[in-house]
Amino acid sequence: MTDVPVQGGVKPATGWNQQKITLSILLLVVGILVLGPVLILIRASFAPAGTMPLETWQFSLEHYRELFNSPTTWKLVGNTMVYALFSMAIGVSIATGMAWCTERTNMPGRSLVRILMFSWMAVPALVVGFGWILLINPGNGFLNVLYRELFAVRGVLFPLYSFWALTIITAFAVVPTAYVMISGLLRNMDPQLEQAARVHGGRAWTVIRHITLPLLVPGLFSIGIYMFMAVVQTFDLPLIIGLTARFPVLSTRVYLLSSPDNGLPNYGFAATFGVLLLVIALGLMWAYMRSTRVGEKFRVVSGKAFRPRRIALGGWKPVAIGFVFSYCLVMALPLMMLLWVSLNTTFVMPSFDALSGLSLDVYRRVIANPVIMRAAINTIVLVVTSATVVMVLSTLIGWFTTRSGSRIGRALDALSFAPMAIPPIVLVLAIVLIYLRTPVYGTIWVIVIAHSTVFLAFGVRTMSSALIQLHTELQDAALVSGASWLTSLRTVVLPLVWPQFVNGWLWVFAHSARDLTAPLMLLSTTNVVAASALWNMWQFPDLPGTAALSIMLMLALLAIVVPFQIYTARRLESR
């Protein structure tokens, strides 16, 4: 960027107006939400070992020394990169394929797939991972047992404790998130670009390779970065699968060293890891910003003939259905297993004989637990407010980043991406330290704040790309008609980006329902939510109870997602 001074330009200032007030409030809110934790992260990384962040004024490089001097750190970084890259690449590829099938072709069952994708996001990765363990663990994984019985062999169908199992299970887990982001991208592509390639001799495959994919690249790239950071952060699957497979990654190491079974967690070390991630993320951010700037250039003349058209699959229809629904089936397997577990009071292997023993006893027991009722109410408050706060903030930030083009807009955009790079545990600790002496502390609202911070990055991505597509004249028309800026946002901009808003809202809703870190760290006696209740059962260990609660969580989410999805699907299909 070269800065050209505005020649002789005086930007008339007329005191406070709605935009400036909103922008100031936004800056303040995002600053507190994001900058606070970032500063505490950096401070904590320089704290001496054995202290809590902000406990002392001393500075020390101990944690950095520990991180970088250990001969294995670089190997772990390597492992992490390989793991994150492969998981992300596989996940994003699958998601792209599925999004293409559901958004650009006439494949039947599109709405069903959309609904399934959303409902999967609600299940904690921990629980899905456990479902997988029940299915394919080398001891008595259900699929392995079946395989041995059917083919009368020894050995395993698929080695659970291996790099590839870890990578593939992670990849499958990131698909729903990536899918939601990519389908928005595909929806907005001018089909004439593909048709032109068809007419000029390109075969179907050539068109996909040389036209569709390259056009998606800038968008995919940014989604890829997002997913990459998300995978680098996860420790659930690397811990339960990767560690046994002797494939340690950075997050497992940090988790083992910083969140021990006893004593004091080593937050300083976790924070150092966070700073490392922040640096990586900044690099990726820079790449991302560049790629979106290229994306701006990609906007070409678009005719009024723009009419998104679905590709008739013809003979490929079975292939597409096969592809999409095999994924859905594979994703459904661990959940089926959980369902099975929840219908038995103690664990038994699935079999026809055991069918007679099924009952809803566990559900009855879980519902009778007084904590569950409170958790249910808290959860509703939590997910609804977090989703709403995130999406409203994101819409406003998105507006400033896409419309004003000013430096402040870009700063907001960058700022909102930062939470992606902070390990959730550190982020939440920072929130503890920031809100400690305020009345929100210990209430459900402090979890709302945590989730609003964590999911802001996603919300802003979603809304920026939606707002970029929106013709400026639509809002200008409202302004000229005499509506104030906020009124124009409320009456024109918001209704027009409503489908994306709802999509994003559901996404945050689901992720907020499933997140464990913040509810656990901020747990007080009054703010228990479904996820923390789930964790307590899991730890106890009450396996059937955990399964039953997961299933109920999913069903509750479906009850919300399905109507919303049917509604948005209507809107999309009827265009």
Added chain:
Amino acid sequence: MLKIDSLRKVFPGSEGRAPTKALDGVSFTVEEGAFFTLLGPSGCGKTTTLQCIAGLEAPDSGTIRMGDTVVFSGSERILIPSNKRRLGMVFQSYAIWPHMSVFDNVAFPLVHGSRRPPMAEVRREVAKALEMVELGHLSDRPAPMLSGGQQQRVALARALVHQPRLLLLDEPLSNLDAKLRDTMRTEIRNLVKSVGITTLFVTHDQVEAVGMSDQIVLMRGGSIVQQGTPREIYLHPNSVFTADFMGRSNLVPGRVMAGGSTGRIEVPFGELAGTVASGLQAGDRAVAVIRPQAVELLSEADSTSRENCFSARITSLSFLGDVVETEIDAGGQKLVLMLNPYAGYEPGQEIFLHVPADRCAIVPADTTEQSQ
């Protein structure tokens, strides 16, 4: 070269809306090397026809033949895919691929098409095509960094580089501004004619159609209304719709007095001799089509009670630059004339007119309601 036979296409209506009959038995033949235009108002099925020919849309029934090959036949269940039809096409939005350079855009049909010549030849052919549209110097420029007119030309070069059998153009000029549109109009026609390629052009602008085409097919609501050379369609409309669509016309309702090519019609301001459309008989309700340009102004001295001569009074003048649109009143009937901007007529002035009989077409009154 291209033979379309009774093409039909219905789009199923979604969510309770009625299905759309986009094409309702369209047949026409395009001669080798012709510049053939599909003209019609918005929604009449032009794009659908073009897309059926391109293979981007499958008709419900009918036949499409290109040269000797049947590329689509509803009854024989033949459907040759788009990329096997050897076509060139320019889209309304140009559809220039923004992630490629100008060179890569133009080279695509060669590199990925069916022929796939060696790279050296590709380079030669692309250079030739770019020279043809005078963009040789921009070969390495990323495609999005071109102006509208340049993108247009790249699209044209891309559509022609692989020597297709047929060039399809879907409203290629509608995204350009008026000035550029004028320039590109002649440019495209000259280019296409110099290459000698058969061209099918889609537009809703009768000026473009008339100025560029060898043959015009005028469509309305999925069917063909009239086919002919621009002169035929413009000067001898067979219906009120054609007359009205092809440019400003005075449509004077009346009753046929005598049929045939030297027929007569009774109109509010008297009797008119003109060419009566076949099928109209004495006594039928009909419309006399008098184009503003068809009217000759007579000096007062000339004015006799000759056939098709009238006096009228100017009611208003509006200056439009190249012409002055003049409303006159002839015996209670309002007519519009286009007068020379340099001639000094005044409102209220009386003028004397002559409508030569061969410039007056008498066509059936339109019974179907006209779309807005």
Added chain:
Amino acid sequence: MLKIDSLRKVFPGSEGRAPTKALDGVSFTVEEGAFFTLLGPSGCGKTTTLQCIAGLEAPDSGTIRMGDTVVFSGSERILIPSNKRRLGMVFQSYAIWPHMSVFDNVAFPLVHGSRRPPMAEVRREVAKALEMVELGHLSDRPAPMLSGGQQQRVALARALVHQPRLLLLDEPLSNLDAKLRDTMRTEIRNLVKSVGITTLFVTHDQVEAVGMSDQIVLMRGGSIVQQGTPREIYLHPNSVFTADFMGRSNLVPGRVMAGGSTGRIEVPFGELAGTVASGLQAGDRAVAVIRPQAVELLSEADSTSRENCFSARITSLSFLGDVVETEIDAGGQKLVLMLNPYAGYEPGQEIFLHVPADRCAIVPADTTEQSQ
């Protein structure tokens, strides 16, 4: 009513590109009730001017006054926001809100604007506005289910419903097809005139500008080139740019022989009498502007060696419907004439011309390069 004074606006260039001087000291005054047009080629700053007036863009310096209120002043740091300026505006893309019904669209300025009358009055006013544009019966229709022309009219109703001080139109016709454009042109002008509202119209189409306006400001590269009534600008261009932009012109280069309103110029095919632009002196390089319509055709018998009379030969004819564009060769100089489509001229035919001296403008040769 509206007074613009030395408006300046520079867009900072991004990524190494140079900044764009979009407005470079634009000043003009619009009279109460006038239909005022900003005309110019793409990128000349018309939209930027309009947006500065609408308050959607902040100029760098200058003043904008509406009636008695200063809505923008760079030196006094005044910037009244858009929604406080009491404007109506019709956008190029109509900007009809697709999530609302026709009624809701039109009611918006009343419901959310500054006045906020009671609901009963809103309903009355909206009904009145819709009647005005003849859409009363479509009030409940969802906005996306309208044709282009109807959307256009809804936009107009919405812009007028709250009785704004000033109506702004940014190329409202450019998205309509040719036929509809013609209809809407008169419709808009009549409507606006009947309401009596001051209107600022932006277009790059000189036909629209000439046909609709009371006053035209012709812009180029951020500054004003010529201002005047349509007749003044069309018939008396002050530069090659104006002549060329306002319609097809024959630009014949030559050298001034005598200045003044009865001056003379030497051109390749002889000598021409015409009106010489002020500032040009004998010996200067200049251009004679001869519009195709300015040329009178003489019958052979008439042809004498009168002043400004020439013979020429037809080289090509191209039928464009309302006119036949005819290229002629006059002593080696190519000229274009627009002939009547019904007149039967042939290529090769010799014709005799007369260019009345008052129809020939002699203007300075253009020194700046012309943009494509």
Added chain:
Amino acid sequence: ETFEEILEGAKNEGQLFVLVSSPGKPETHTAVAKAFNERFGLNTRIEWTATSPVQTGSKLIAEQGGAGFADVVGSGGNQEISVLFDRDILKPYPWVETFGGELEGIGDAVDPVIDDIKGAGLVIAHNAYGLGWNPDLISEDELPKSYADLMTPEWKGRFAVNAFSLNPVDYYSFAIGDDKAIEMAEGILANEPILERGTGAVTRAISVGQAPVGISSFHQAGRVDNVNFKLFEDYLPMGSLHIYVPENAPNPNTARLFAAWLATEGLKVVNENEPLPRIGAGTALDGMVEAFNAGGGEILSERSLEDTANARALRKAIAEKMTQ
């Protein structure tokens, strides 16, 4: 402060925030609350949340100086307590003096606490590590007799251990020294164990059949239906589970009364619902330990904060070994 004063204070407070993860069943919590109120004629509302003492500990530190949120925190080991003790969040309290007259056997809860932090907490249970096994998958006579047996090829990949520093390998250092303990950790890792996130998870892994055997503990194994438990013959790593009352507890009187009662009479109520073994409190563990002692085995436990610090250093070394 006398018992009466405390009881009087408790009557006024009327509520109690308990953050104790063992006992952990909601049914137990209800029963305990009921018994407590009946015993002292109170009408206290007990908010019982099961949380990890590690996280509660860090929260207590972070919140130091602010209003407290927890009355009784439970299941902490020596480490958690010492961290809080150092920061004055916990202080020694005269449990025996205050409650000795009313609650018999309070000394049994105070005595096992190591000297450095005596009085800062009460021991409510002992964490006896041994072998958990799934009787559906393996019969009793096939089981290994010591940890060393698990490192033979026969058990390769067939046993589950805690992913957090292979807990309780650090305890073995008290008997065999640090170097040998590290060697032992390496040996375990080399035999490809299934690593699970915590001892509870190990027990769950055994119950669902991921592995037939694993390193579990007496009370964890007791919470799951199809996992049996036995002690190794050579060593018995034994930790203690404490409950404690932070200095800034919002309801200190009720908290102290409840803690003292739970560590004495309350244990009986707990044990009717789920096993919470304290040596000498009359659970099945007592018999097992007796038999173990008779067989000549050695109990491994921390005797001072020095041991604790030692164990912590060792755990860190093991964690690093695991992520190499």
